Amino acid sequence: MNLWLLAAAVLLVAAFGPALCVAAVAAPERRLIAQNLATVVGALAFLLMAQGYGRSPYRDAALVLAVLGPAGTLVYARFLGVLPSSRTVLYGAAIGVPAVVGPVCAAVGPGREMVKVLVIGALLVAGGTVTSVKGDRHG
Template identity: 45%
Template sequence: MSIAVPALVILVAAVLPALLTTLRGRPVDRLAGLIVTGPLVTLVLALLASAYGRTSYLDVALILALLSFAGALVFARFFSRTL
């Protein structure tokens, strides 16, 4: 658990700028923020699953990974229609 805390702090620190980019900015920047935020949050949940020994967090992380990929594809498809 000693290595999990610094890794979790680094990942959460990386999620904040990606999340801000997703919430504000041009549509292309939002798409990039969405693509980056999904795997980072998935890694945070996987790290929490290993640190606390709870497999339910790992299940949520895997579902989030699939949904974030699908969400990025849907957003890219929607964005291509507006151009």
């Protein structure tokens, strides 16, 4: 029984699944929020899977997604003409990222890999904050 993979599975079912449901049926602004949330959740799932499989290079995917996710959300915001503020993403990133990055850091131990994990976490929190803080920003 691998607890990391179990956590990844729970994260996918509890957060990615509902986001997919919202993205499939809701209004465009809510779809954008769901897409934003899904990139954060996806990156966290990549981190957990990398730990679960015991292969540190797998974390590169989380790093790429942490960079590409907010950029993609901003591109969509540009085309849809609105960047909706969202507490779900903001709190999800503020609570979920430390909840995953903390244990992963503890398991990795001090060193270069820990710095990488911390950078991924910081990118995720920064990206989630930039794309979801309250404000009247259009297009």
